[in-house]
Amino acid sequence: MIGESWVTTTFEKLEEWGRNNSFWPLPFGTACCAIEFMSVVSSHYDMARFGYEVVRFSPRQSDVMIVAGTITDKMAPVMKKIYDQMPDPKWVVSMGACACSGGFYRAYHVMQGIDELIPVDVYVPGCPPSPEGLMYGILQLKEKIERDTKKRRKREKAKRADDDGSVAAA
Amino acid sequence: MPTTTAPLPLPERFPADSIQLREGLDQPTWIVRREILVDLARELTADPETGFDLLLDLCGVDYPDREERFEVVYHLASLRGGGRLRLKVPVPEDDPVLPSLIDVWKGADWFEREVYDMFGLHFEGHPNLRRILTHEAFQGHPLRKDYDPARRWILTEDKMYRPQPEPPMDAEDDMFERMTINIGPSHPAMHGTFRVVATLDGEIISASEVEIGYLHRCFEKMAETHTWQQVIPYTDRLNYCSSFINNVGYCRAVETLLNVEVPPRAVWARTILSEFSRVMDHCVCNGSSLVDSGALTNFWYLFQPREEIYGLLEACSGARLTVSYCRIGGLAADLPPDFEARCRALLETIPAFIDDVEKLIVSNRIWLDRAVGIAAIGGEEAVNWGWTGPCLRASGVDYDVRRDNPYDLYDTVDWDVPVFHGGDVHDRFRVRISEIRESLKIIRQLLDRGMPEGPFIVDDPHVALPPKEVAYNQMEAMIYHFKLIMDGIQVPPGEIYSAVEGANGELGFYVLSDGSGKPYRIKVRPPCFPIFSTFSRLINGGTISDAVVSLGGLNVIAGELER
Numbered sequence: 086m087i088g089e090s091w092v093t094t095t096f097e098k099l100e101e102w103g104r105n106n107s108f109w110p111l112p113f114g115t116a117c118c119a120i121e122f123m124s125v126v127s128s129h130y131d132m133a134r135f136g137y138e139v140v141r142f143s144p145r146q147s148d149v150m151i152v153a154g155t156i157t158d159k160m161a162p163v164m165k166k167i168y169d170q171m172p173d174p175k176w177v178v179s180m181g182a183c184a185c186s187g188g189f190y191r192a193y194h195v196m197q198g199i200d201e202l203i204p205v206d207v208y209v210p211g212c213p214p215s216p217e218g219l220m221y222g223i224l225q226l227k228e229k230i231e232r233d234t235k236k237r238r239k240r241e242k243a244k245r246a247d248d249d250g251s252v253a254a255a
Numbered sequence: 256m257p258t259t260t261a262p263l264p265l266p267e268r269f270p271a272d273s274i275q276l277r278e279g280l281d282q283p284t285w286i287v288r289r290e291i292l293v294d295l296a297r298e299l300t301a302d303p304e305t306g307f308d309l310l311l312d313l314c315g316v317d318y319p320d321r322e323e324r325f326e327v328v329y330h331l332a333s334l335r336g337g338g339r340l341r342l343k344v345p346v347p348e349d350d351p352v353l354p355s356l357i358d359v360w361k362g363a364d365w366f367e368r369e370v371y372d373m374f375g376l377h378f379e380g381h382p383n384l385r386r387i388l389t390h391e392a393f394q395g396h397p398l399r400k401d402y403d404p405a406r407r408w409i410l411t412e413d414k415m416y417r418p419q420p421e422p423p424m425d426a427e428d429d430m431f432e433r434m435t436i437n438i439g440p441s442h443p444a445m446h447g448t449f450r451v452v453a454t455l456d457g458e459i460i461s462a463s464e465v466e467i468g469y470l471h472r473c474f475e476k477m478a479e480t481h482t483w484q485q486v487i488p489y490t491d492r493l494n495y496c497s498s499f500i501n502n503v504g505y506c507r508a509v510e511t512l513l514n515v516e517v518p519p520r521a522v523w524a525r526t527i528l529s530e531f532s533r534v535m536d537h538c539v540c541n542g543s544s545l546v547d548s549g550a551l552t553n554f555w556y557l558f559q560p561r562e563e564i565y566g567l568l569e570a571c572s573g574a575r576l577t578v579s580y581c582r583i584g585g586l587a588a589d590l591p592p593d594f595e596a597r598c599r600a601l602l603e604t605i606p607a608f609i610d611d612v613e614k615l616i617v618s619n620r621i622w623l624d625r626a627v628g629i630a631a632i633g634g635e636e637a638v639n640w641g642w643t644g645p646c647l648r649a650s651g652v653d654y655d656v657r658r659d660n661p662y663d664l665y666d667t668v669d670w671d672v673p674v675f676h677g678g679d680v681h682d683r684f685r686v687r688i689s690e691i692r693e694s695l696k697i698i699r700q701l702l703d704r705g706m707p708e709g710p711f712i713v714d715d716p717h718v719a720l721p722p723k724e725v726a727y728n729q730m731e732a733m734i735y736h737f738k739l740i741m742d743g744i745q746v747p748p749g750e751i752y753s754a755v756e757g758a759n760g761e762l763g764f765y766v767l768s769d770g771s772g773k774p775y776r777i778k779v780r781p782p783c784f785p786i787f788s789t790f791s792r793l794i795n796g797g798t799i800s801d802a803v804v805s806l807g808g809l810n811v812i813a814g815e816l817e818r
Binding site: 114127154189 | 388389390393397402403404405406407408409410411412415440441442443447448468469470471472473476477488489491492495496539543554555558559561562565575576577813814
C-alpha cells in the first residue's frame with residue numbers, strides 16, 4: 086500500500102521479503118577475517134546497503150552467524166554453544182579458508198572446517214576473502230533463502246493437494 | 256645489531272664448568288647449568304648501568320638425539336646498557352625440571368607456561384603452571400619433534416576450564432556480595448578471542464584471571480613442516496593488522512643466516528611499506544579502542560585511511576590484508592609504476608583524518624574521564640613484565656628497535672621517538688597518534704630521496720627464483736627454479752635472533768636451522784604476549800568498565816599472541 090495504490094500479497098511472502106532484506110548478523114570473528122569483516126561493515130564498503138545493517142553481538146538477537154576466522158579446537162565448544170543460542174530460523178556464513186576447511190593450518194589445534202560441528206549455508210573462500218567476496222556470499226544467502234521458501238511453499242501446496250485428493254478418493 | 260656490551264662472565268662466583276661461552280652470530284651465547292640459573296639471573300639484572308632488565312623471550316627447543324634432550328633458551332636485553340645476551344639451559348628428558356625465573360622477571364610467567372605446554376618441561380616455583388595455548392583435553396606436547404603435527408584432540412564443553420579467581424585473603428570485606436563474571440572469548444569488547452574471568456565486588460574487580468589460546472593456530476609447528484619460503488604466508492597471519500612488518504621481520508632473520516645482501520630498492524620499499532603498515536595498525540588499535548569507550552565516529556574516521564593504504568598494498572602485492580610481499584632476499588614483485596604517486600597521495604590524505612580524530616578526542620571531557628590514569632603502569636615495572644613498543648613508550652621508557660638497533664633505512668632518516676610519561680590508556684593513545692605522524696615523516700623523507708634503481712630481489716639463484724622468461728628458456732635457470740620449488744632454500748646450520756619494531760613492540764624471530772631445507776625451529780617473540788600477561792595486574796582494583804577501555808589500548812592481536 087503506497088499512497089493511493091494497493092499491493093496484495095500473502096503473509097508468507099511479506100515475511101520472506103522482510104527477512105531477506107533485514108538480516109541481523111552475529112559476527113563470530115576470531116582472526117584476520119574479522120578485520121576484513123570490519124572493513125565490509127565500515128563506511129567504504131558499507132554492508133548496510135544489503136540490509137545487513139544491525140550487527141548484533143548477542144546470539145539471541147541475530148539470525149545469521151558469520152564465522153570469520155580460524156576456529157580452533159579450544160574455541161569449538163564456544164562456537165557450538167553460541168550457534169545453539171540463536172533462535173530459529175538461522176543461517177551460517179563461513180567466511181574464509183580457515184572456517185571453510187581449516188585453510189593451510191593442517192594442524193593439531195585447528196578445526197578442519199566448521200561444518201564438523203554446525204551446518205553451513207554459504208562458504209566464502211579466500212584468505213581472507215575480499216570484501217566483494219563476502220558481499221557476494223551474503224547475496225547468495227539471500228537467494229538461497231528465497232529458493233528455500235519457494236521450494237517449501239511448493240512442497241506444502243503439493244502436500245495439501247495430495248491430502249485433498251486422498252479425501253476425495255475416500 | 257650490537258654484538259656485545261655485556262658484562263664479562265663471572266667465573267669466580269660460579270663453578271668453572273657451569274657456564275660455557277660461545278660467540279653467536281648475532282649475540283653472545285652462554286650455555287648454563289640449570290643449578291646456577293637463578294643466581295646467574297639475579298647477578299645479570301643487578302648492575303644498575305648494564306643490567307639485563309628485559310627478558311625478551313623464553314622458549315624451548317627439542318633435540319631428540321642429544322643426551323640432554325631439551326634446551327631452554329632465554330633472550331635478554333639491557334635497555335640501560337644496550338647489550339644482548341642469550342642463555343641456553345640444557346634439560347634432560349628423564350628429569351625435565353628447571354627453576355622458574357618469575358621472581359627475577361615477572362614476564363617469565365606466561366613464557367614458562369608456554370614451554371610447559373609445548374614441551375612438557377616443569378618450572379619449579381611457578382605458581383600456576385598449567386597449559387596456556389592448547390586446551391584441557393589435549394594430551395602430549397606438540398612442539399616435541401615426535402609429535403604428529405596433525406594429531407588433534409577434541410574438547411567438549413564439559414571439559415572446558417572454568418577459572419574461579421579468588422580475591423586475596425586480606426581484601427577488605429564490605430557490604431557487597433561478590434560475583435564472578437565471565438567476559439569472552441566471544442565478546443565484542445574482547446577483540447577476538449580473549450577471555451577474562453573477574454570476581455567483582457560491586458563494580459570493582461577484586462581478582463581476575465585471563466585465559467588465552469582460543470586462536471592457537473600452531474604457527475611454530477607449521478613452520479617446521481614447511482620450507483623456508485613457505486613460512487612467509489604464515490607470518491602474515493601473526494599480526495594481521497600490519498602483516499607486512501611480520502614479513503620483513505622473518506625475511507631479515509633468514510637473510511642474516513644466509514648472509515644475503517638485499518638490494519637497495521627492496522630495502523627502500525620495505526621501509527616505506529613497514530611504516531604504512533604501522534600507520535594502519537595504529538589506526539585499527541586507536542579506532543577500536545575508542546569504540547570501546549563509545550566514541551564510534553573515530554572508528555569510521557580511522558578506517559578510511561586504512562582503506563586507502565590497502566589500495567597501495569593491493570597494487571604492490573595483489574592482496575589487501577595478508578600481503579606476503581616480502582621474499583627472502585627482496586620482494587615478491589617489482590613495485591607498481593605509480594608507487595611514488597600513490598604514496599604521495601596517501602601522505603596528502605592521511606593527516607586530515609588523524610587531525611580530525613585528535614581534535615575530537617584529546618580535549619574531550621568524556622574520553623579524558625575514561626582514560627586518564629586508567630590501567631596505569633610505571634616504566635620500570637613495565638620493563639620487568641617484558642613490555643616493548645608504544646605501550647612501553649607511553650610509560651616513559653625511551654626504547655625503539657628502529658633507533659636503538661637500526662635496520663633497513665631507519666638510521667638514515669630524521670625522526671623522533673615519541674615518549675609520554677603517564678603510562679595510562681590516554682598516553683598510549685597519544686603515543687600512537689604521534690607515531691603515525693613520525694611514520695609519515697619517515698616516508699616523506701624516503702620519497703624525497705627517490706626510488707633506487709636496480710633489481711627488487713637479490714640475484715642469487717640459490718635464494719631467489721629466476722625470472723620466468725629466463726626459467727623457460729635456459730636450462731640452468733630452469734634447474735634452479737625446480738630446485739628452489741622442490742627443495743626450498745638451503746639455509747646453513749646456525750641460529751639467530753633478529754628483531755624489528757612491530758606495530759606493538761619488539762617483534763623478534765629466533766630462527767634455528769640444521770641445514771635440512773626446513774626450519775628446525777622458529778620462535779616468534781610476540782610483542783603483545785608479555786603485555787597481555789600483565790592484564791590482570793592492570794585491571795585488578797579498577798572498575799569493570801575500565802577493563803574494557805584498557806584492553807583496546809594495549810593492542811593485543813590474537814593471531815600474534817597465540818600464534
